[in-house]
Amino acid sequence: RKEVEQDPGPFNVPEGATVAFNCTYSNSASQSFFWYRQDCRKEPKLLMSVYSSGNEDGRFTAQLNRASQYISLLIRDSKLSDSATYLCVVILGSWAAGNKLTFGGGTRVLVKP
Amino acid sequence: EAGVTQFPSHSVIEKGQTVTLRCDPISGHDNLYWYRRVMGKEIKFLLHFVKESKQDESGMPNNRFLAERTGGTYSTLKVQPAELEDSGVYFCASSPGWGQGTDTQYFGPGTRLTVL
Numbered sequence: 609r610k611e612v613e614q615d616p617g618p619f620n621v622p623e624g625a626t627v628a629f630n631c632t633y634s635n636s637a638s639q640s641f642f643w644y645r646q647d648c649r650k651e652p653k654l655l656m657s658v659y660s661s662g663n664e665d666g667r668f669t670a671q672l673n674r675a676s677q678y679i680s681l682l683i684r685d686s687k688l689s690d691s692a693t694y695l696c697v698v699i700l701g702s703w704a705a706g707n708k709l710t711f712g713g714g715t716r717v718l719v720k721p
Numbered sequence: 722e723a724g725v726t727q728f729p730s731h732s733v734i735e736k737g738q739t740v741t742l743r744c745d746p747i748s749g750h751d752n753l754y755w756y757r758r759v760m761g762k763e764i765k766f767l768l769h770f771v772k773e774s775k776q777d778e779s780g781m782p783n784n785r786f787l788a789e790r791t792g793g794t795y796s797t798l799k800v801q802p803a804e805l806e807d808s809g810v811y812f813c814a815s816s817p818g819w820g821q822g823t824d825t826q827y828f829g830p831g832t833r834l835t836v837l
Binding site: 652657710 | 752754756762763764765766769777779780812814816825826827828829830831
């Protein structure tokens with residue numbers, strides 16, 4: 609089983625629609641969770657951190673479910689520019705384990721007119 | 722403020738040759754990380770420097786890979802001799818020191834390495 613798992617997609621989304629997808633992680637002691645966005649042949653860029661209480665940044669909402677060990681990302685009112693691969697990233701284990709990021713394989717989102 | 726920079730952007734070498742990748746982190750960032758993405762796989766951690774010290778090198782695939790960060794500024798990753806399976810995109814990332822938003826890692830554009 610992979611340490612961080614994502615549905616690879618693609619999720620084909622009509623412009624203006626809402627899309628949501630999840631990511632599961634293996635280590636229940638994990639403390640830090642992120643969504644990164646990666647455009648084709650570019651570097652990953654931090655989209656948002658994910659906090660226990662859930663958090664929102666404009667059209668993007670992230671949730672953490674510790675009991676079931678998954679995080680989610682919801683994109684409302686999708687724009688064409690939201691087309692990208694969304695990477696679920698976890699710092700597995702406790703704070704003492706260090707800061708290395710563990711990546712999921714990415715979920716590809718294609719927003720179409 | 723300049724972001725993380727990497728050089729070269731692309732490198733094509735033959736099996737058995739040596740290649741050295743360079744990363745310049747964001748100025749003042751103590752933490753420097755190397756990651757790699759091989760074709761069809763997820764991005765994987767290679768190693769982590771805190772200033773000039775190797776904090777964690779558990780992801781280094783074998784002893785053909787040597788990373789250095791002399792003086793705690795830029796870092797180099799040398800592959801010698803290169804093998805076909807070393808092809809991929811090598812990303813460098815940096816983050817501030819402890820207590821200054823340590824979790825947020827900023828990535829460079831990557832070096833695309835092709836070993837023929």
